[in-house]
Amino acid sequence: MNIEDLVGHIGERLGLQCLSGRLGFDRLLTSPDVSRPGLCLTGYTHKFLSHRIQIFGETEITMLSEMNPGKRNKALSNVFSFPVICSIVAKGLEVPSELLDASVKAGAALFRSPRDTTPLINDLTAFLNEVFAPREVLHGTLVDVFGEGVLCVGRSAIGKSEAVLGLVERGHRLIADDTVSVRRNGDTLLGSGDPVIGYHMELRGLGFVNVPELFGVGAVKERQQLDLVVRLVDADRMGEMDRSGLETLTTEILGLSVPLVEIPVLPGRNLTVLLEVAAMLNIRRKNTGSTSSEQLNQTLLEKLQQRRGPDYPP
Amino acid sequence: MKTRTLTVPNKLGIHARPAALIVRKASEYRSEVFISNGVDEVNAKSIMGVMTLAAAGGTKISISTDGPDEDSALEGVCAVIDTGFGEEML
Missing domain, CATH: 3.40.1390.20 (HprK N-terminal domain-like)
Structure with missing residues (x-):
């Protein structure tokens, strides 16, 4: 400059x-x-x-x-x-x-x-x-879900835009589709879109859709703090995934660690709802300091402890 | 149908992490896999089911497998349990 x-x-x-x-x-x-x-x-x-x-x-x-x-x-x-x-x-x-x-x-x-x-x-x-500010352009779709900035990533044609379109239809707000410019500001990451692409989404078979024109100005937002990355993965990766829910993943963007969730894509799975739940779980984790999985396991561990009874050495 | 009885070898018992390891292994096979604590029998491919057993360390459990690869399924799942899930043993 x-x-x-x-x-x-x-x-x-x-x-x-x-x-x-x-x-x-x-x-x-x-x-x-x-x-x-x-x-x-x-x-x-x-x-x-x-x-x-x-x-x-x-x-x-x-x-x-x-x-x-x-x-x-x-x-x-x-x-x-x-x-x-x-x-x-x-x-x-x-x-x-x-x-x-x-x-x-x-x-x-x-x-x-x-x-x-x-x-x-x-x-x-x-x-x-x-x-x-340090900045980076990422391939993904950024959406505000209940105030949480969710960056949806995954290989091309896995269904990021379609999943986010569902979120927009449910009243959540699109920041940018496909190309997200992320800027680091201290300990936070701020995402925004490309000025030329604006709030257009590309939907295979329908071409480019101007989101605020179709869904109203409330369906979009200029910028948003990035709180969570959701990666859509192919179903064949499912075998190697953790099922206990205790494993927390993170990814690094511009030197900051961001919570990461991997969602396998399978026929019949409603990705929109899963993305919404991922955002809600992230809010819950921040509010309570633990996840639902951790609390459920804590209950189970206490029961296992009781069951071992006096016969077992401490 | 194959069945084997064994003892939960780790101190903490089958909590979420061991349950996830059992489920992941059981899901590798085409056969049906069940775990029983003598009272309830659950599908070993369901993490919620396995957690419901609340099998504490030292509990006797039995694994049953039924299907085209029931032998290797039994071996595989029992091996995961016998290793104690990489946790502190009783």
């Missing part, structure tokens, strides 16, 4: 007014963080982070205005002797002419925003964190 993209995306939201023409608009952003250049203005240039967007708040601008012109130029040259990527003056403050001159001379863009410094920094870093 370069400065031009930045302005295009959030220039309006932050009320960015460009004071330096389109100077330095092709410079590439390399960090989601911002920098306050106050210390650098005082002459402490060690570890100055010039590759970050420089935010001139009231502190910096007041300090500059209290200096005599000579000192002011010296202070600014401390900053702009580095390859500053661009600068923003916050709070709609009066921009000292020396700041504009120094910025133009360095070929870096200078903006002014009416926003207060802290909210400006918060919004800017929130946006940049999104831009710089």
Whole structure:
């Protein structure tokens, strides 16, 4: 992302007014963080982070205005002797002419925003964190089932879209079919669709279906946290699967571990209902800290313990 | 029809995990496989059935198999039980 993209995306939201023409608009952003250049203005240039967007708040601008012109130029040259990527003056403050001159001379863009410094920094870093977040495109269908983000995966033509179509019909919400873009935000994963494909689903024999057009706007959702991966597997894999329900599987996405459930596909199995139950079980597990299988087994183990009776050594 | 009687060798008895191992093995065969604790007889291909037996460690159980591969089914299922499911033995 370069400065031009930045302005295009959030220039309006932050009320960015460009004071330096389109100077330095092709410079590439390399960090989601911002920098306050106050210390650098005082002459402490060690570890100055010039590759970050420089935010001139009231502190910096007041300090500059209290200096005599000579000192002011010296202070600014401390900053702009580095390859500053661009600068923003916050709070709609009066921009000292020396700041504009120094910025133009360095070929870096200078903006002014009416926003207060802290909210400006918060919004800017929130946006940049999104831009710089690790992301991955996954093959699958993402649907919100009772608030749980369920990513349905499996080999091509196994019936992911059909299963999810059933969920949509039951009132759950589609986020993306076939191609899901997943972004990591701290300890959570956020999934969204492709802007071109939008909320279309491909159903063999019917072609492309525009989901909100057919089912209403309530049938879709723009983005969703990913809570569970359900993998549809061929029935011949069933023999090797755990039946006790005690084995919990996980899969890794962008370095985070996500609960995984494998559902074998067989004629007569209602995948839609099974997906819905998988989501409900995931909610239950999070609420109670254990699964139904674990609780049932606990009951059984207690009964087995009683049955062994006094004849057995402890 | 083949039958063999044996003792549940592990300390915890047939809880969910051993039950799953028995069911998985029994399901490999075409023959019908049953387990009995002397009171109830259940289908060894049904995990819920096997759990219902609540066969504690040291309990006598009998395995019956009936079908085209009843010999190997009996051997296979008994072998799973005799190994103690990889758990602590009595």
